[in-house]
Amino acid sequence: xxxxxxxxxxxxxxxxxxxxxxxxxxxxxxxxxxxxxxxxxxxxxxxxxxxxxxxxxxxxxxxxxxxxxxxxxxxxxxxxxxxxxxxxxxxxxxxxxxxxxxxxxxxxxxxxxxxxxxxxxxxxxxxxxxxxxxxxxxxxxxxxxxxxxxxxxxxxxxxxxxxxxxxxxxxxxxxxxxxxxxxxxxxxxxxx
Amino acid sequence: xxxxxxxxxxxxxxxxxxxxxxxxxxxxxxxxxxxxxxxxxxxxxxxxxxxxxxxxxxxxxxxxxxxxxxxxxxxxxxxxxxxxxxxxxxxxxxxxxxxxxxxxxxxxxxxxxxxxxxxxxxxxxxxxxxxxxxxxxxxxxxxxxxxxxxxxxxxxxxxxxxxxxxxxxxxxxxxxxxxxxxxxxxxxxxxxxxxxxxxxxxxxxxxxxxxxxxxxxxxxxxxxxxxxxxxxxxxxxxxxxxxxxxxxxxxxxxxxxxxxxxxxxxxxxxxxxxxxxxxxxxxxxxxxxxxxxxxxxxxxxxxxxxxxxxxxxxxxxxxxxxxxxxxxxxxxxxxxxxxxxxxxxxxxx
Numbered sequence: 001x002x003x004x005x006x007x008x009x010x011x012x013x014x015x016x017x018x019x020x021x022x023x024x025x026x027x028x029x030x031x032x033x034x035x036x037x038x039x040x041x042x043x044x045x046x047x048x049x050x051x052x053x054x055x056x057x058x059x060x061x062x063x064x065x066x067x068x069x070x071x072x073x074x075x076x077x078x079x080x081x082x083x084x085x086x087x088x089x090x091x092x093x094x095x096x097x098x099x100x101x102x103x104x105x106x107x108x109x110x111x112x113x114x115x116x117x118x119x120x121x122x123x124x125x126x127x128x129x130x131x132x133x134x135x136x137x138x139x140x141x142x143x144x145x146x147x148x149x150x151x152x153x154x155x156x157x158x159x160x161x162x163x164x165x166x167x168x169x170x171x172x173x174x175x176x177x178x179x180x181x182x183x184x185x186x187x188x189x190x191x192x
Numbered sequence: 193x194x195x196x197x198x199x200x201x202x203x204x205x206x207x208x209x210x211x212x213x214x215x216x217x218x219x220x221x222x223x224x225x226x227x228x229x230x231x232x233x234x235x236x237x238x239x240x241x242x243x244x245x246x247x248x249x250x251x252x253x254x255x256x257x258x259x260x261x262x263x264x265x266x267x268x269x270x271x272x273x274x275x276x277x278x279x280x281x282x283x284x285x286x287x288x289x290x291x292x293x294x295x296x297x298x299x300x301x302x303x304x305x306x307x308x309x310x311x312x313x314x315x316x317x318x319x320x321x322x323x324x325x326x327x328x329x330x331x332x333x334x335x336x337x338x339x340x341x342x343x344x345x346x347x348x349x350x351x352x353x354x355x356x357x358x359x360x361x362x363x364x365x366x367x368x369x370x371x372x373x374x375x376x377x378x379x380x381x382x383x384x385x386x387x388x389x390x391x392x393x394x395x396x397x398x399x400x401x402x403x404x405x406x407x408x409x410x411x412x413x414x415x416x417x418x419x420x421x422x423x424x425x426x427x428x429x430x431x432x433x434x435x436x437x438x439x440x441x442x443x444x445x446x447x448x449x450x451x452x453x454x455x456x457x458x459x460x461x462x463x464x465x466x467x468x469x470x471x472x473x474x475x476x477x478x479x480x481x482x483x484x485x486x487x488x489x490x491x492x493x494x495x496x497x498x499x500x501x502x503x504x505x506x507x508x509x510x511x512x513x514x515x516x517x518x519x520x521x522x523x524x525x526x527x528x529x530x531x532x533x534x535x536x537x538x539x540x541x
Contacts, residue, residue, distance in 0.1 A: 037350075038343045078339050085332040088318045107336035186331055187312035 001047040001134075002111045006036040009047070012072040013054055021057065028053040041110060044134065051136070063139045063160065070143020074151060082107075083148060084184040089176055090154035094118055094126055094145075116141075124173040131166055138167025145171060153181030201292055214322055215284075215301040219246045221294055223261045231320040232301060235282065246299070250274050250284075264288060265297060273304075280313045303327060308334055365439040367417060368424035376438035376446055380499050383450050383491070393491040395453040398506040399427075399465065401443035402483040402518040415475040419482060426468045430461055446506075453490065455523055462486045462521035470519070485513035486521035493526040 014022040026033045029049035036042060055062045074080050082103075086096035101113040114132030121127055128145070130137045142160040149156040155178035162168035206227040209216055214231035228241045241249065252258040254273035258266075265288070272286040284301045291297060303310045307327050310316070321327050363375035371379065383394045401423065408416040420443070427437045427445060436448040449461070465484060472479035487510025491497040505524040513520035 037347055039340075039347055078335070082332065082336060085328060085335075103332065106333060107340060185312075185315070186317060186328065187308045188335065189312070 001042055001044050002108070003036045003038045003040045003042060004108065004111055006042055006047055006050070007038050008073060009050055009054075009069060010035040012069050016068070016072065017058065021054075025050060025053045025057060028057070039108075062136070066136050066139035067143035067146075067160070070140040070145075071147045072143075073140075074144055074147035080151060080182075081184070081188070083144070084151065085186075090149055090152040090156070091173060091176060093148060093152065094128075094171065094173075097128060126171040126173070128169040128171065129162075129166060130168070135163070135167070138162060138169055142169045145169060150179075151182050153177055153179040155179075209298075212322060213300045214320060217241075217246060217299040217301070218291075218296065219261070219264075219299060220296040221261060223247055223264075225249075226296065231316065234316070234320060235276070235314050236278075249277060251277050252286075261297075265290060268297070274301075282310050282313060307331060368420055368439050370424050370427070370445070371436055371438035373438065373440050376436060376440060376448070377499070379436040379438075379448050380503075383448055384497060384499060386450070387491055387497055391450075392452040393497075394448055394450040395458055395488055395490050396502050396506045397447040397449065397458065397462070397486055397488045398503070398510045399445040399447070399484050399486050400510055400514070401469070402485055402514075404443040404482055407480045407482060411475055411478060411480060415478075415480055418473060418475050419480050422473045423469060423482075423484075426465060430465045430468065446503075455490070458488045458490075458521070458523055462488070466519055466521065483519040485510055485518050487511065487513055487524065488521065489524040493524065 010022065010026075013025055022035075023033050025031075026035065029046065029052075031046060031050060051062060051065065054060075055065050058065065074083065083093070086100070086103075087093035095118060097116045097118050100116055104111055104113050114130040114134075114137045117129045117131070119127045119129065128141060130141055138160050142158050146156070146158050149158070154173060155175040157170075157172040157174065159170040160167070161170060206218070209218075209227070210229040214229045215235075216227075216229040217225055217232065218227040220226050223245045225241045225244055225246055233241060236249070247259065247261075247264070252264070252267070252272055252274045255267065255270055258264045268288045268290050270287075272288065274284050274286050276282045276284070283304055283306055285304050286299055286301045289298045289300075302325075307330050311327075311331060318328055363372060363378070364370070365372045380396075383391070387393055401419075404416065404419065407419055420439070423445070424437070424439070427447065431437055431447060431449065434450055438446045438448075440446050449457075465486065469482055469484045472481045474480070487506045487508065489502050489505045489509060491502065494501070509522040509524040512522040516522075
């Protein structure tokens with residue numbers, strides 16, 4: 001798995017639960033406590049070992065942990081900004097998800113994302129299909145979509161489902177402008 | 193029948209034209225603006241552009257300056273570089289297309305490579321760009337590139353720090369922290385290069401401890417290690433920052449003293465080293481008594497100084513010091529078969 005993915009998990013654990021937990025997870029998973037380099041590629045097994053060890057030590061279901069990681073990612077300002085480039089409102093953002101793997105490739109060619117396909121199933125109802133060799137992306141995206149709804153100020157119901165290579169996230173957009181979303185300027189303020 | 197075999201003009205509403213090209217201008221043959229796209233209107237900060245003269249607001253710089261509408265029409269089809277005459281003088285690209293029936297020209301504009309700056313200056317949003325426009329993607333890429341470059345720079349910094357630490361380990365004697373043989377060879381190479389480029393030369397001193405074996409044999413290796421550490425600090429104190437002090441064997445040390453060094457300086461340094469070595473260090477209440485013999489040579493003694501030759505001459509001079517009863521220093525003298533030697537500590541030993 002790409003270092004960016006691994007390091008996201010590392011930082012999530014460190015920022016949310018503290019250095020002590022990260023160190024103990026790293027030890028259990030056989031990872032250097034200094035963690036991962038963002039631009040190197042690591043063995044997939046390492047990522048699973050890290051997530052399993054964290055879920056075990058926190059006594060949390062794996063899916064819940066992955067969803068929290070998705071929410072954490074949107075809390076990182078540079079990442080939130082890159083996601084907000086996807087659309088002017090939440091519905092527009094959802095429609096841009098199909099392009100997300102290509103956008104990611106523009107930035108980091110080595111970073112393979114799961115294939116994403118958004119299907120409109122009814123008025124305000126969508127299903128996001130994550131096609132990946134690896135389980136767990138569905139839960140991460142459920143977290144991302146939940147956090148991005150808050151960012152846009154939209155009221156949504158989100159439910160992760162599906163299994164084995166075709167995980168799905170069900171999205172029901174109840175109200176596009178439920179609350180005031182967070183501000184997004186196309187160009188970052190100078191010096192930021 | 194599909195298509196348009198007769199070349200009829202397409203009639204389009206000005207508002208729709210603005211949707212297709214949010215930064216267009218329709219300029220009458222007189223040079224007055226007849227209509228303007230919504231994003232371009234935003235750029236001019238609420239000034240009503242319609243009725244103003246195109247060339248009063250915009251300056252066409254390339255491919256050549258245009259001062260009249262006739263000159264503007266001559267630039268039709270070419271890529272124009274132009275800018276707002278008023279601050280912030282936003283740079284723009286443009287294309288002029290003539291209209292039929294003397295209706296003037298359409299000028300379509302876009303931001304060049306400085307899109308991010310323009311978007312910031314004019315507080316533009318996604319809605320200010322046509323859905324087909326890739327400017328927003330350009331902004332996305334600019335931002336993502338900065339983030340990735342930042343990561344790369346941090347990675348390079350970490351790798352460089354690790355590399356320095358590894359190099360230091362590879363060039364240092366673990367016990368004393370002095371330079372090791374490899375570091376000495378490198379330093380010798382550097383001072384020889386400097387001489388070849390007209391530098392001031394250097395001195396090479398070879399020190400061998402006297403009575404070190406006795407300390408090791410009677411008091412043990414721990415005492416020996418203590419003595420070696422002590423010797424290292426004596427040598428560090430006796431030399432300058434730019435000098436190289438290396439431990440090259442069990443109890444052998446080599447010093448390189450670059451710069452204009454003469455025999456008098458070698459005498460002073462050797463005296464100091466030998467007398468300080470003779471101050472015993474205490475190991476478990478017992479004094480460890482040692483001394484040292486030194487052989488030295490100067491690069492100025494050679495037409496073309498060479499590492500092996502100088503090391504071997506310093507070694508020969510050291511041998512003379514040993515033979516003369518230890519605690520001596522000897523400077524290799526060129527042309528003389530037996531190097532001259534001098535008492536290091538003249539007062540009655």
